[in-house]
Amino acid sequence: MTSQLLKSAARRIIPCLDVRDGQVVKGIQFRDHRVMGDIIELAARYRDEGADELVFYDITASPEGRSVDTDWVRRVSETIDIPFCVAGGIRSVESAGRVLSQGADKISINTPALENPGLINALVKTFGSQCVVIGVDSIADEVGYTVRSHTGTPDAMRSPGRQTLDWLQEVVDRGAGEVVLNCMSSDGTRAGYDIDQLAAARQVLPIPLVASGGAGAIGHFVAVFEQADVDAALAATVFHSGQIPIPGLKKSLADAGIEVRPC
Amino acid sequence: MSIAVVDSGGANIASVLHALRRLGVDPKFTDDPAEIRQADRVILPGVGAAGRAMEVLDEHGLIPVIQSLQQPVLGICLGMQLLFESSEEDDARLLGLIPGRLTRLEEIDGLRVPHMGWNAITNQAPDTLTEPLDGMWFYFVHSFAAPVSEWTLSTSTHGTDFSAIVRKGNFYGAQFHPERSAKAGARLLRGFLETPLQ
Numbered sequence: 001m002t003s004q005l006l007k008s009a010a011r012r013i014i015p016c017l018d019v020r021d022g023q024v025v026k027g028i029q030f031r032d033h034r035v036m037g038d039i040i041e042l043a044a045r046y047r048d049e050g051a052d053e054l055v056f057y058d059i060t061a062s063p064e065g066r067s068v069d070t071d072w073v074r075r076v077s078e079t080i081d082i083p084f085c086v087a088g089g090i091r092s093v094e095s096a097g098r099v100l101s102q103g104a105d106k107i108s109i110n111t112p113a114l115e116n117p118g119l120i121n122a123l124v125k126t127f128g129s130q131c132v133v134i135g136v137d138s139i140a141d142e143v144g145y146t147v148r149s150h151t152g153t154p155d156a157m158r159s160p161g162r163q164t165l166d167w168l169q170e171v172v173d174r175g176a177g178e179v180v181l182n183c184m185s186s187d188g189t190r191a192g193y194d195i196d197q198l199a200a201a202r203q204v205l206p207i208p209l210v211a212s213g214g215a216g217a218i219g220h221f222v223a224v225f226e227q228a229d230v231d232a233a234l235a236a237t238v239f240h241s242g243q244i245p246i247p248g249l250k251k252s253l254a255d256a257g258i259e260v261r262p263c
Numbered sequence: 264m265s266i267a268v269v270d271s272g273g274a275n276i277a278s279v280l281h282a283l284r285r286l287g288v289d290p291k292f293t294d295d296p297a298e299i300r301q302a303d304r305v306i307l308p309g310v311g312a313a314g315r316a317m318e319v320l321d322e323h324g325l326i327p328v329i330q331s332l333q334q335p336v337l338g339i340c341l342g343m344q345l346l347f348e349s350s351e352e353d354d355a356r357l358l359g360l361i362p363g364r365l366t367r368l369e370e371i372d373g374l375r376v377p378h379m380g381w382n383a384i385t386n387q388a389p390d391t392l393t394e395p396l397d398g399m400w401f402y403f404v405h406s407f408a409a410p411v412s413e414w415t416l417s418t419s420t421h422g423t424d425f426s427a428i429v430r431k432g433n434f435y436g437a438q439f440h441p442e443r444s445a446k447a448g449a450r451l452l453r454g455f456l457e458t459p460l461q
Contacts, residue, residue, distance in 0.1 A: 006372050006422040009380030009403060047445070052381055078281045083402055083443040103277035105404075105443060128311040128341075130377050130404040177377050177404075206370045208379045231375060261381040261400045 010259045011225050012052035012232035013246055014210060015239040017042055018059045019088075022072055024240065025059065037240070039072055040079055046239070047080045049246040050263030054080070055108070055180070055234060058088030059152055070102045077103025085133055087180075088152070093122050100127060108180060110135035111149040114160050114167075117174060124175035133178045133210075134171045138164040140185050140197050148184060164197070168204050179205055180234060182212040190216025190238065198228035210234050218244060218252045225258045264456065267302035269329070270294040271309050271342070272319035279308045279339065282442035286453055296328045304456060305332055309341035313365070313407070314353030316341055330358055335458045336434050343429065343436030344407060352407050361414050361431045365407040374422045377406045382439075384417040384427045392435065392454045393417050393428055399447040401427070401439035408438065 017024045017039065024042050039056070046054055056076065073086055086099045087108035096107045107127075113120050113134055123132045137151045145164035150156040168179060181201050183194035193214045202209055208231040211224045215235035224233055238244040247263045254260055268279055268290045276292065283290045283306075290306070291298055299305055307329065309316050320326050329336070338346045345357050350365035357365075368376045386397040393416045401419075408425035411418055419427040419438070428451075429436045435455060441448035 006374055007420045008374055008422060009378060009382045010400070012380050074277070077278055078284070081282060081285070081443060081445050081448060083404075083440070101277060103281055105278065105440075126311075129406065130310060130379065178379060206375060207377065208375050229373070231380065 009231070010052075010261045011230075011253065012210075013050075013221070013249060013260065014053045014055055014232050014234040015046045015051050015246075016055045016057060016212070016234050016236045017240075018057050018236065019072065020059055040075055042240070043076050043080050043084075046246070047082055050250060050261070051082065051239075051246055052261055053082060053232070054084040056084060056086050057108075058086070070098050073099055073102040073104050087133075087135055092119070093126050096123055096127065096131075100131060106131050106133050106178070108133035108135045110137065110151070113171065114147065114149045114162070117170065120171055120174040120176055124177075129175045129177035129207075132176050133180060134176045135180045135182065136164065136167060136171075137182050137184050138197065140183065140194060145197055145200065151184070165200060165204050168201055172205060172207060176207060178208040178210065180210040180212050183214065186214030187212070188237070189214055192216065192220040193224040193228070193233070195223060195227045198224060198230055202229050208232065215244075218249055221249060221253060222256045222258065225253065226256070264288065264303045265301065266290040266304045266306065266456070267299045268292045268306045268308060269299060269325065269342075270323075271307065271316055271325075276308050278440075278442045279306065282449065282452060286449060286456065288456065294323045294325065296324060299325070299328055300332070303334055304458075305329075305334060305336045307336060307338040307342035307345065309339070309345065310404075311341060312353060313341065313344055313350040313357065314355040316345060317355055317357060320345075326358065330360060333433060335455065337455045338434070338436040339442070340405060340438065340440055343438050344405075344409065346429070346431075346434050346436050347409055350407055360434045361429055361436070363409055363412055363414070365409055367407050368405070368421055368425075371422065377404055378408075378421040379404045381444075382419045382421075382427075384419050384439075386417050387411070387415050390416045390430060392430070392451070392458060395454070396428075396447065396451060399450070401437075401441065401444040401447055401451075403427075403439045405438060409436075
């Protein structure tokens with residue numbers, strides 16, 4: 001059962017939209033990106049279906065070393081009335097400020113935080129911890145949980161030699177407001193979230209934790225909330241394809257005794 | 264109707280402006296004292312730290328301007344917190360329009376800080392603005408909160424109850440983000456715009 005016995009915010013369901021050239025795309029294990037639809041249309045659809053929040057990840061931005069084109073951020077902000085986070089290509093206080101001033105509610109950084117951990121402190125100082133999400137790509141293997149950087153392109157991926165749980169502790173100490181933990185071994189498999197790894201992360205995180213990677217069935221969402229006590233669950237393909245409609249998912253979670261915002 | 268959204272230096276104010284435009288009004292985003300004084304409604308948004316936000320208001324000479332406003336004023340999130348007397352955050356002195364001191368939310372028994380996500384509100388005192396909102400869900404992101412007091416219209420819960428909506432005279436405050444709270448948030452903003460002049 002969940003360890004959070006005291007009443008607080010409801011558990012969140014977060015569709016993740018990988019963006020390239022104004023289109024939403026989704027790859028399997030970070031490869032072979034297929035176009036899934038127009039960004040504004042999909043954002044509006046998820047708003048109407050009862051998504052609690054959206055994450056937009058500009059997959060072209062980070063590997064090629066350029067910042068996100070922020071015009072689509074403004075269009076999303078004009079269209080939807082639920083919070084959203086922008087990830088990808090944000091590597092400075094200035095580029096974060098551009099995205100936030102277009103109407104994004106949070107920014108998420110991953111590789112730039114590993115390369116320059118002080119950037120977390122600088123972003124927190126400038127915008128407040130509530131804006132600053134740290135994305136962590138982590139692999140479970142025989143040596144435990146270790147982080148990966150430059151995961152946007154498979155050929156560029158690196159192993160910076162950090163233990164995942166140590167890194168999570170560090171981002172908390174530096175003031176981050178939330179962590180999205182993407183368990184890469186599960187990502188794209190639709191075989192379920194990495195409950196063990198997320199539960200281990202939960203133990204070191206007093207801040208909100210978002211589970212990412214592996215959602216393939218409604219039962220996977222129930223399990224990750226009940227067994228890993230995460231605050232939110234992120235998924236892409238199962239939502240984009242229509243395989244798991246959000247209203248039905250939320251009803252199943254409520255029936256299982258997990259508090260969610262009604263659609 | 265003229266609506267002034269006070270430019271208090273925060274980066275992500277655009278969502279408030281977009282939400283007002285979705286309601287069919289054209290807000291002025293301004294740090295001009297005359298424009299703020301003349302507006303029919305004033306919205307004080309804000310994210311970030313309390314101490315820094317007060318410094319920015321002070322640099323623009325806006326502290327006495329806001330304190331002397333007679334029209335309905337709505338503080339949102341940090342803007343709501345600024346209406347109080349003081350905060351544990353930075354030990355900041357605030358605008359002093361509503362009695363009380365903000366305290367940090369407690370990280371006890373698995374409660375997460377910041378309190379981030381959707382939570383329901385419960386009305387505690389009758390008011391035209393909040394009457395249709397009882398039990399509705401709003402999006403919160405904050406690490407400090409105002410205690411429940413005689414100025415509380417509605418509460419929400421993060422382990423213990425805190426003030427979700429407050430009012431003292433013409434000054435209203437919402438701890439959550441109505442601009443990011445779907446239809447419930449739009450209802451609050453519309454209600455505020457329709458609040459009669461005092």
